[in-house]
Amino acid sequence: MVVGSDPQADRLFHALADATRRDIVRHALGAEHSVSSLARRYPVSFAAVQKHVAVLEGAGLVTKRRHGREQLVTADVHAIRRAARLLDELEQLWRDRIGRIEDLLAADHPTETQRAGDPR
Amino acid sequence: MTVTSVEKDPVALTLTITSELAAPVDRAWQLWTDPRQLERWWGPPTYPATFVDHDLSPGARVSYFMTGPSGDKAYGYWDVVAVDPPHRLEVRDGFADDSGEPTDTPGPGVMIVTLTETADGAGTVMVIESQFPSAAEMEQLLAMGQEEGMVAALSQIEAILADTA
Numbered sequence: 309m310v311v312g313s314d315p316q317a318d319r320l321f322h323a324l325a326d327a328t329r330r331d332i333v334r335h336a337l338g339a340e341h342s343v344s345s346l347a348r349r350y351p352v353s354f355a356a357v358q359k360h361v362a363v364l365e366g367a368g369l370v371t372k373r374r375h376g377r378e379q380l381v382t383a384d385v386h387a388i389r390r391a392a393r394l395l396d397e398l399e400q401l402w403r404d405r406i407g408r409i410e411d412l413l414a415a416d417h418p419t420e421t422q423r424a425g426d427p428r
Numbered sequence: 429m430t431v432t433s434v435e436k437d438p439v440a441l442t443l444t445i446t447s448e449l450a451a452p453v454d455r456a457w458q459l460w461t462d463p464r465q466l467e468r469w470w471g472p473p474t475y476p477a478t479f480v481d482h483d484l485s486p487g488a489r490v491s492y493f494m495t496g497p498s499g500d501k502a503y504g505y506w507d508v509v510a511v512d513p514p515h516r517l518e519v520r521d522g523f524a525d526d527s528g529e530p531t532d533t534p535g536p537g538v539m540i541v542t543l544t545e546t547a548d549g550a551g552t553v554m555v556i557e558s559q560f561p562s563a564a565e566m567e568q569l570l571a572m573g574q575e576e577g578m579v580a581a582l583s584q585i586e587a588i589l590a591d592t593a
Contacts, residue, residue: 324439324441330439330440388438388439391438391439391441391563392436394563394570395437395438395441395566396436397570398443398560398566398569398570399436399445401569401570402431402443402556403431403445405469405470406430406445406447408468408469409447409449409459410449412459412465412469413449413450413451413455413459
């Protein structure tokens, strides 16, 4: 039967339902960012950004470490890679479907190929 | 190859795939509105789909199941959100149990189909936008068609050609 649901994955991707949180992840993918520098990017309070980071951390999407007075945030590349791999497979699923659609549409004109090869 | 572009966002969990079909928009729309045509392309030959209820009115539920090589069945549904024939269909799609009750956690995904005329008017640009609620959901979707192979796809093509000849 089909694969069951995975609570960790659900939490992980549910955390990404918010546009600001998605943006935080994108920024934290390349390099470490402090919570205060992230806070300057968005028109929301430092506390709000801190809360977003906590949700992302709870979902396992980012990790946080202390560096002096700063809290540095990095995105979990592994989780993103898993999603990217799944999207690649879903792309293939749709490519296959579109291939079958093409064949179905081509079958609307079954005589065309014969006509092309007909010397008359 | 008729697929003209693919956009994937692994953070937002979205997939947008654009293709050009060699048929007018009205014909392409039938691929979605006629359940017997849907059944010929939705599932791979080894995991064919059977549409049980198929009513594309807003608020209606389309239900289907896919039958695997060992006779196992996977159930799915679409809740129709909006329809604008023959150009646009928006559904929430998810999985169900064998009585048709949704089993999704945290919830269904979104699929939006858009059909527009190509510049020369002869063909159709079909855009499928999918938004997946979780990685688990994506895995489940993939499990519904896993057995697919080139050989099986070819045999289905031959079968379609044979019965239209």
